[in-house]
Amino acid sequence: MGKVKEKPGPLARRPDNSAFKQQRLPAWSPMLTANTVLPFFYLMALICLLLGVWLLLTVQSTHEIKKDYTDLGTCQLCHEMRKDVSNANKPCSCRVDIPVEKALKGDVFIYYGLRNFHQNLRRYMDSRDDGQMLGRQNKLKDPSTYCMPFRKDKDGRPIAPCGAVANSMFNDTFILKYHGRSGPEVVPLLRTGITWYTDKNVKYRNPKTQENFTLAQEFNGTAKPPFWGKPVYELDEHNPINNGFINEALIVWMREAAFPNFKKLYGVLHRAQKPFINGLPVGNYSVEISYNFPVQYFRGRKEVVLTTLTWFGGQNHFLPIAYLVTSSLIFLMAVGLTVVWWKYGKGGKNMKA
């Protein structure tokens, strides 16, 4: 295009005759004709229908058991007790029975659910320091101002992990018991492997200054969050490497939920020994709960969920139903369009105007 610029003669300033400059680029100009639109609609309806049916069948194969234990049975006492702030450090435990009428086959996941807990408040979400939880020394000693007012304790020691998110961590613990023929039996749970890969391996790191320092030494000079009973390096008593910022329960909590009602993974059934190799057999189960997390302040509810999964995830009826409804709507629309087209617009009737 550029070469032909300086040609002499009367046409010296004539614009180039390129398709681009003359707006004659080859182009595809589609038009919404009945031939394309109507088949597309029927096809869409069909696709949505098939997807919907398939998803519905998949979802049907999962099994889910939910138990709201906020003030259920013996938990009622704990619930009352937690209303009083002065009892915050007193332990309280209660028990909830969960009958399993149909075996939960395959991997079984245990969730805790919270209702009406707003992890998605702007200031709540901001109130954390990812730099600190990445193990940065400077942040450990001097957390980001975003953590206010959970940045430093009364003595001026930096809080680790700082911020409202960490401070409000869910600290009920569950012990799932199977009441089989052989008496009560603790169902083994894995408390690791419940996080996103990148969270565990990239996003959260324990501070590391010297090779031989213990975790407690690393966190020396920091304070535990005010609502916590234990410091961060003692979160998991059973598994020493699951402590500090990389404690998986902490990581799970730190991944804020988008909506006020949410469930978070508590643990996975450890299928190493009988009778849990194939999942949870039918029978009576109970959950021993150490009831620490107060929800009555914000009128919240707590629940425990047991569920199995497919490739698609847990029990989620919305998606298949939405697909089925969409499918039928598109189909209705397609029929309507066909009728209208047949009656009024066939063969470009209106185009002759």
Add this chain to the structure above:
Amino acid sequence: MFRKKPPPEEERRVRANDREYNEKFQYASNCIMTSKYNIITFLPVNLFEQFQEVANTYFLFLLILQLIPQISSLSWFTTIVPLALVLSITAVKDATDDYFRHKSDNQVNNRQSQVLINGSIQSEKWMNVRVGDIIKLENNQFVAADLLLLSSTEPHGLCYIETAELDGETNMKVRQSVSVTSELGNQNNLASFDGEVVCEPPNNKLDRFCGTLYWRDKKYTLTNQNMLLRGCVLRNTEACYGLVIFAGPDTKLMQNSGRTKFKRTSIDRLMNTLVLWIFGFLVCMGVILAVGNAVWEREVGSLFQSYLPWDPPVDNFLFSAFLSFWSYVIILNTVVPISLYVSVEVIRLGHSYFINWDQQMFCSQCNTAAEARTTTLNEELGQVEYIFSDKTGTLTQNIMSFNKCSINGQTYGEVADPLGPQPKRLDFTPFNPLADPDFCFYDDTLLESVKVGDSHTHEFFRLLSLCHTVMSEEKSEGELVYKAQSPDEGALVTAARNFGFVFRSRTPGTITTTEMGRPVTYTLLAILDFNNIRKRMSVIVRNPEGRIRLYCKGADTVLLERLNPSNQELMNITSDHLNEYAADGLRTLALAYRDLSEDNWESWSESHRCADKATNCREDRLAAAYEEIEQDMMLLGATAIEDKLQEGVPETIAVLSLANIKIWVLTGDKQETAVNIGYSCKMLTDDMTEVFIISGHTVQSVRQELRGARERMIELSKARDGGKQEGMEGWGEACFTSYGLREGQEGGDAGGKQLGCPPSSPPPPPPPPTPPPSYLMDSISGEFALVINGHSLAHALEADMEAEFVSTACACKAVICCRVTPLQKAQVVELIKKHKKAVTLAIGDGANDVSMIKSAHIGVGISGQEGIQAVLASDYSFSQFRFLQRLLLVHGRWSYLRMCRFLCYFFYKNFAFTMVHFWFGFFCGFSAQTVYDQYFITLYNIVYTSLPVLAMGIFDQDVPDQRSLEYPKLYEPGQLNLLFNKREFFICIAQGIYTSVVLFFVPCAVLSDATQSTGVPLADYQTFAVTTATALVIVVSVQIALDTGFWTVINHICVWGSLGCFFAIMIALHSQTLFRIFPNQFSFIGRAQITLLQPVVWLTIALATAICIVPVLAFRFLKVDLKPQLSDTVRYTQLVHQKKRKPVSRGVERGWRGTNSVSEGRLGARGGSRRSGYAFAHQEGFGELITSGKNMRLSSLALATFASRHSSSWIDTLRRKKHTHTPPSASGESSPAPSSVSGSAPPLSNSSSVLGGSQDTPIEEETGTATAQKSQTVLTPSAQTRPAPASDSEDPVSQTPCVGVLTATAVRAHGGDSPGGWTITLGTVQEALFGWRARAVTSNNQASPAKDINQMEANLGHE
């Protein structure tokens, strides 16, 4: 730059050659400054200007809000990045624009002029010329400032100027210096000249100057006749000297050029309104959410305090709500898209380039391409409703060519077959060595006739070679240069020259010609000069044999009446020819001669001398004397001159009017010329129901005329509609009937006006101020045209008349304003802008069009002509009028379409994007948490979704360019503003909100229960953010794919590229590397990678997309299928007929290339009417100039023997005419009846000219004594005393109905009590029209006149 403004001048004192004295007054220098900035002021001034934009200030405000931590819900960079982008792009554009202005200013300011400094001529730049300097001008130079002409190399201090740049008139004008200074002569004397001029302060009146020259204790009055104004060009004058009176910005040219205004398009204004609305909407949402926040904080948040205490300054929920409001204002600000303005600018820039690049708007003759000089108005080109066009140089080439002639009943110059091969141009040189090689003629029978020696033909050309006021200049033998005062006269003399009758030279008393190679000298006895009333000029010459003959040429209307009765037969034939010529849009003149005996001559010359000497009423007596001798003539034939239109003008106008664009011609030319051009470029056609001519001289009369025209329009359209039912045929009849009926039925003044027999009708009552209801005017059917004169226009533009004028003019299909000043042009444009809310476009080529170009929404300059003033002031420029159709119908239409589609989509995508936050507010405790991460928010508008919509905005086409020219109706949606208006906007918004609902709730519902296959829940915030963002980008991409109607490679690249970009950037932003560096900023680590691997997420996105798009698709399909737009139809047709490409032609056959259809249409209409295209464009006075010998060189003056008249009187006459400009021209122009349109209805025309106040027109018989008596209005005594002789050879048939009508008026007028004071009305015009129509009917159909009369009588009876 900021010159301190001195207090307004009351008078200006200038002393020649005394810079020190003049400096005291601090007059403006001759430096012109049209630029806005300089290097230092650029940044502050430009920023200041930019922040005057509401949007920019708003974003600045947002930016400040974001810096407050308690409020800031978004990082500061989400606003500052786009804002900086906007500001810098605009600044760069402004800087470039201003740079070019600087350049053009410099170019003008640095022109060289010769200034007399200390007695010697020195070259100075224009900008350094001061008030009081004496500068020397040479031939063909532009005048640098407003000068007082001091002396000239021509005799008597005369000099000739061309004022085309100023007023568009290309004929030469004479200026003369005051006699005392003209004697100064050379520069030595001038150097010592120290006269002082005291004059009026700078003003914009081009035709007025009053001042006094004080010199050597004497006072000399100065008038405009002594002034050379900036912008004029010196012609035919070797050199002259002038004293600078006004310089630079004070010159009349600059004073007339109006102020540069920043032009905005209507889309811009709409956009700003919408942005304000959106802002209001934003505030509403903010309030809703803030209230929500208050409630939530009180009900829930206060309980949540232990987990999340309030921030320190917040102590109650109300304060929290207040902060939340601002936070939401920040979050939701993306509904007012910051990148909107940048994108709009980019799109416009692209369109401008397309205009610049368009080969079909390139003129190879002048080697100029079209140029979009402003880049901000493109889409407005698609909405134009009114075009205001200059005539000379714009519609016409300003070249007159001798095209046809009729000699003794034989017509020549008809090209045999218009479709056949181009006939050969005649070569005159072998026959006539003196021929002008540029002359073009194709019909060789005429040349044969000359060669054969046909006496009529010889006499014909002899007349042309003798009867004129052209001056010749023969530098060397055979190299003749004619200085004609008007181009058409030049064309005639040149024609005679080529056919062997060469005008060689003249002295005051002789004319020397070469006839068929033989030199002949005629004694020039008298020149009976031309003027507007006479519409003819004659010469009386004595040939070498001693025979005296009078040669006369003039408008056929006047000439044919003065023929010897023996000419009847020839006259009929010639009239037919004249009709043909006129119907072809040619300017015609009839030629006649009369043999005078010696006695005749003696006696007449005696009476003429008396008349000439008379001190009072000289004019009138001269006219009477002329009238006396111009009788009883023998018809020779007629000429037809073509005022050459620019290429393709009629076709362009036809196409544009099919596109429903109204075209107004505003010209400085005379009414006749303008009307003629109107016909030849098909603005006016014979198919038109009626052409109204407004030429009143007082407010009253103009009002009456306008009102009358309007009433007539309503009547006529009613009659037409009614007429159809009754099976009436022929519009002429219909008008007749309705006319009569109205006369009968309506009492009051209206009827009287209509008829307009002025002396008889009683004065109209004080005007009822309201124009008729608009619905009435809207319902007018039928094609009307309006011609309005400059002086009437002046009245029509007065504040209380505006509405009146607009409502009349806008009901007409074509409007021609003639004799308008540059300022009036601008006023007319402003008027329409004010009253019609329509987009106006002004097109012109000269400096006189500048003000109009500047005040119209869009100004177009014709480039490639001499001046560049118009181009400099214009927004678009190209070199041919016909490119206008491509500019509007193709580029304008596309631009509009693209801009509208762009805006619709843009608002849609931003609402879809932003409203998600609103819904999320209800789930996150109204805490102003965003749904997306901040980078997505920053980049969404400027990266992820900008390019596809830009590509659509730049490249989209609904139909190819040829189609838009074939179907001009495609242009209408733009005019009606259908594609983007408030309704469309709300539809877009609704769609956007719908999309946002889907985009929020579908992921919300799906994800809150979903988990990965590893059991990890997907209900976390980050997954939700990524899912929603991805779904959003996909949905809006699908939507743009639906909106794009023209998929070029670039569109594909942009759409797919943007999608790709989104994923790439998202994955990059969620990568470990960035997180490691800024852990707090990039906390979404790993999110994209994992989320996008989840089938649930994709199923969610697919579902959301389907739900969003399917209804839109269905809706659009229905729209196309059931109510297709014309463009859809065209596309469909194209699709169907893709193989056999044969489009159904609905509009004009083919743009400007196919001239045939239009011209054939013309032929069909021919003969329906009669117009004399009457071709004199010059002022009177030149005859006297010639016979006095004043303009001859001294050498030639030696021969001057013509001493029979007061030789000194001519300049006085000239002056007098200038001073008392109104009466003579008034009498000429106020009598519309004899004008070219109204044609040949002598009785009526005469009566009306009486009304016009020109008592010098002697025939007013038909007005009838009855009328006069009844109405008790003053008639001139002569009229009353004279009987009513049918002196003119007027056929009785056409006369009768007129009389009838007149009587009717009189009767009616008697009843009415309208006050007097109006001189001429529309009625007269109509009457005249009506007269000729009646006559036309007569010739066609013998029965109809009788019918008409019956009709008339019936009406009278009714009365």
